[in-house]
Amino acid sequence: MRFSFAATVSLAVLAMGLGSCASIQPAPPQVALTLTPTDPADAHNALFALFKDDDEATLKLNPMSAIYRGDLRYADRFGDYITDAYYDATRAQAEASLARLHQIDRAWLNETDQVAYDVFDFQEKDLIESLSPRILPLTRVRPLNHFYGFQSAYPTFASGKGGAPFATLLDYENNLRRHAGYVTWIDRAIGRFREGEAAGVVETKMTIRNVIEQLDNQLAQKPETSQYYTPVTMFPASIPAGEQARLKTQYRAAIVGQLMPATKRLRDFLATEYLPRARDGSGEMYMKGGDALYRYxxxxxxxxxxxxxxxxxxxxxxxxxxxxxxxxxxxxxxxxxxxxxxxxxxxxxxxxxxxxxxxxxxxxxxxxxxxxxxxxxxxxxxxxxxxxxxxxxxxxxxxxxxxxxxxxxxxxxxxxxxxxxxxxxxxxxxxxxxxxxxxxxxxxxxxxxxxxxxxxxxxxxxxxxxxxxxxxxxxxxxxxxxxxxxxxxxxxxxxxxxxxxxxxxxxxxxxxxxxxxxxxxxxxxxxxxxxxxxxxxxxxxxxxxxxxxxxxxxxxxVGALTIQKLRKKAETELGPKFNIRDFHAQVLMTGALPLAILEAKIDRWIATRKAG
Incomplete structure (x- = not known):
């Protein structure tokens, strides 16, 4: 999914996937391609041109995603997270890409390309639904809790032991630039929480108490023991001593003058204003609009x-x-x-x-x-x-x-x-x-x-x-x-x-x-x-x-039972033709598929093996 730059396996990182560049405008409609309907090569090229263009637009909207992939073109940016401009740009990009996809005749694609077509179609439709007027107002006003949000993920990301690289002088300077964006995100998060209070859509008291404890733990650290300071304790030899001394001063100043004051603002807001208004019931059924949100x-x-x-x-x-x-x-x-x-x-x-x-x-x-x-x-x-x-x-x-x-x-x-x-x-x-x-x-x-x-x-x-x-x-x-x-x-x-x-x-x-x-x-x-x-x-x-x-x-x-069911089906139908190494390759080598698309793929593989 576009919102995840860690493949959903780390939930703190999952939450960080909602980012964009420093100044976002809604994406313009993409230029439609005219295809030769009987030319499979044109269909393939049009499909992969779409994928390339959409990926590039997505990385510009999500510079943190690019960093996790090792793409540092936008590494000086944090992102315009949780702004209306970000949501509008993301929605516009998805709608334009989906319209462009549907101009490609799926029938002229080979089997692997058809899988890619189906996955992209599924994901873009789900993304658009997540940004719909039915769902987005219930999620954007709850920008963090103790399990997701930059307040828990960003310190590790910026620590020298997370996703941000610290191999060059530019890496160290870009990290300082991103700190300013993180501080802005904290203040925006406070604003979103206040919107939720006004709308009656709020987090639970339990999750907010846990966030306050997380923030208290961060605030209790001295600047030199903070994760934010760790990168300047592990300089590569290529950075001159004079630059090291300068960076140490700047990193400490950022902690004392930017990061910790912003952390305290968030902590104090949650403790004094938001917590008393947070909801008592644990489940979303106790939140306005929660039943529809949970079903989605x-x-x-x-x-x-x-x-x-x-x-x-x-x-x-x-x-x-x-x-x-x-x-x-x-x-x-x-x-x-x-x-x-x-x-x-x-x-x-x-x-x-x-x-x-x-x-x-x-x-x-x-x-x-x-x-x-x-x-x-x-x-x-x-x-x-x-x-x-x-x-x-x-x-x-x-x-x-x-x-x-x-x-x-x-x-x-x-x-x-x-x-x-x-x-x-x-x-x-x-x-x-x-x-x-x-x-x-x-x-x-x-x-x-x-x-x-x-x-x-x-x-x-x-x-x-x-x-x-x-x-x-x-x-x-x-x-x-x-x-x-x-x-x-x-x-x-x-x-x-x-x-x-x-x-x-x-x-x-x-x-x-x-x-x-x-x-x-x-x-x-x-x-x-x-x-x-x-x-x-x-x-x-x-x-x-x-x-x-x-x-x-x-x-x-749900996912594991599906894979187990497909393996059992393949073993039963293929008998001595079943090969566990080949089965695992079929499951793994086309990335993460929605379950119905995975089932269809394995069914085709079984049929091909039986016929061969």
């Missing part, structure tokens, strides 16, 4: 026509199925007691608690090394990009998920990064490490994101875009490959993967429970603790995540 979000996130009621029922069914798997593991281990007692044993026994952040890091690297030996049997293509593994920064870890992935650059100059959560180590469990690595790292997000963006045969929107159902569906499916790779012969590791699968099943129940059935935060936490071995810290973070980003969590299971 479900449709957009899952790329299906499923309703909240259907997703809730699917979740209950999956919870029952996975519960049977827990009971089987309990019997294999020989634990005496009921299932809730078994969960408590698994979440509290000291033997399963990691000793340190460093031990977790070493453990994840060991899992990765073991997995690399088994990857060739399942995949014909592997990423060129390396995978880095590191914990979240301590200032943000409390409100983060158990792990996330941040994409690298297509040329490999910045590796993909798997972030894991080391907050409150006694409530982290080693039995969950394997499945978490398979999901966030290899062969999960790192494979899916990197193989797409390294594939020069794909147009940019397919290399760098995505939808949650496919992206997270693939990562959850990748967890199940631990069975093929032999990781789950150990019953404790198998408990770990069942626990993570149960998490995704419970998400279907809890997300829809919160937003369409009136479930409370406390009721949702209790449900998750009683049906799995997850710790209370994780359960709280998960539930507060669903409150903050409605519908996102439902896409994992």
């Amino acid at each position: 979000q479900i449709k957009s996130t899952t790329t299906t026509d499923m309703t909240p009621e259907q997703i809730h029922a699917l979740g209950l069914s999956e919870v029952a199925r996975i519960t049977s798997g827990f009971k089987a593991v309990q019997g294999e281990i020989g634990y005496q007691g009921n299932l809730p007692q078994f969960f408590d044993y698994m979440r509290t026994n000291a033997r399963f608690q990691p000793k340190s952040r460093q031990a977790l890091t070493y453990g994840f690297y060991a899992i990765g090394k073991e997995g690399q030996a088994r990857i060739p049997g399942l995949f014909s293509s592997v990423p060129k990009a390396k995978l880095a593994i590191r914990p979240y920064d301590p200032t943000i870890e409390k409100f983060q998920a158990g792990g996330s992935y941040e994409q690298g650059t297509p040329d490999g100059s910045r590796p993909g990064t798997f972030y894991f959560n080391a907050y409150n180590l006694p409530e982290r469990q080693t039995w969950g490490m394997t499945t978490l690595f398979l999901h966030e790292g290899e062969p999960g997000h790192h494979f899916q994101v990197s193989l797409a963006q390294e594939n020069d045969a794909l147009p940019p929107f397919m290399k760098f875009g995505g939808n949650t159902a496919y992206v997270e569906g693939w990562a959850l499916y990748a967890e199940t490959l631990g069975y093929d790779m032999g990781f789950y012969k150990d019953p404790y590791a198998r408990f770990g993967t069942l626990n993570d699968e149960m998490l995704r099943a419970m998400r279907l129940v809890v997300d829809t429970g919160l937003h369409s059935k009136g479930w409370t935060r406390e009721q949702s936490i209790a449900y998750m603790l009683s049906h799995s071995g997850m710790g209370k810290t994780d359960a709280i973070a998960e539930v507060e995540r669903y409150i903050a980003i409605p519908s996102q969590a439902t896409a994992y299971k």
Whole structure:
């Protein structure tokens, strides 16, 4: 999706995708192309010219997206985020591109180009709907909460350990220029919140309290220990000593004179004005227009026509199925007691608690090394990009998920990064490490994101875009490959993967429970603790995540079940002609597809293999 420059895998980064250049005017209508209707070459060229033009316009509207891709042409700009001009320009661009697409005769495209045509058509229509008068007024006035927004993502981005490069003197100076844009965004966010107050469309008290705590953590830091200061503690040797001294002075001045005052303005506004007017009910059903918004979000996130009621029922069914798997593991281990007692044993026994952040890091690297030996049997293509593994920064870890992935650059100059959560180590469990690595790292997000963006045969929107159902569906499916790779012969590791699968099943129940059935935060936490071995810290973070980003969590299971269904169908219909490496190539090598388009593609592949 255009709004994501991290393929939706990191939700803080996902929120940063709503950007534009410093001064935006609505995009002019694009010039229509006259095609020779019987010339496939002209149809292909027209299609890819459209993709190229649309991508270029999108990068100009979203300079931060360009930086994440390693394109630094607009790196001196932050973006005109959340302005009416930005929304108008984005909508105009999408409408013009969609009209231009429909001038191309799809019938004259080859099969791969038809897939690209269908994906672009789907995404542009969804983007336009998200910017419609029915949806946009419900989202633009809630520009941030504890799970998305620049206030949590930008400090890491600008830290020298995130998306912004710091290899040259210009990189350091561009970072200073972007700081001014971030400060402007903070003040605009305050203005949008005030619009929401007037319209009766407000965030929850819980999410705003969490944001205030995030901001308090940032404000408590001294300038020299701030993430914003880190780049000037790690200069490349190519920057002269005199320039280093100047930059240190300027970076500290920006922190003291710009960044921290703006952070305090936002913090004080939220604490004194907005929080008393925020809503008590956790779910969107308690917000003006929330029911219609949630139904749209479900449709957009899952790329299906499923309703909240259907997703809730699917979740209950999956919870029952996975519960049977827990009971089987309990019997294999020989634990005496009921299932809730078994969960408590698994979440509290000291033997399963990691000793340190460093031990977790070493453990994840060991899992990765073991997995690399088994990857060739399942995949014909592997990423060129390396995978880095590191914990979240301590200032943000409390409100983060158990792990996330941040994409690298297509040329490999910045590796993909798997972030894991080391907050409150006694409530982290080693039995969950394997499945978490398979999901966030290899062969999960790192494979899916990197193989797409390294594939020069794909147009940019397919290399760098995505939808949650496919992206997270693939990562959850990748967890199940631990069975093929032999990781789950150990019953404790198998408990770990069942626990993570149960998490995704419970998400279907809890997300829809919160937003369409009136479930409370406390009721949702209790449900998750009683049906799995997850710790209370994780359960709280998960539930507060669903409150903050409605519908996102439902896409994992919907996507994974679709891929599993397609694999089973291929195995059954192809028999000895089925090849798992070829199947995975079919799923992965055309980027993130809406689920109906993925199903149609696999059906065509099955038919071709059967005929051959």
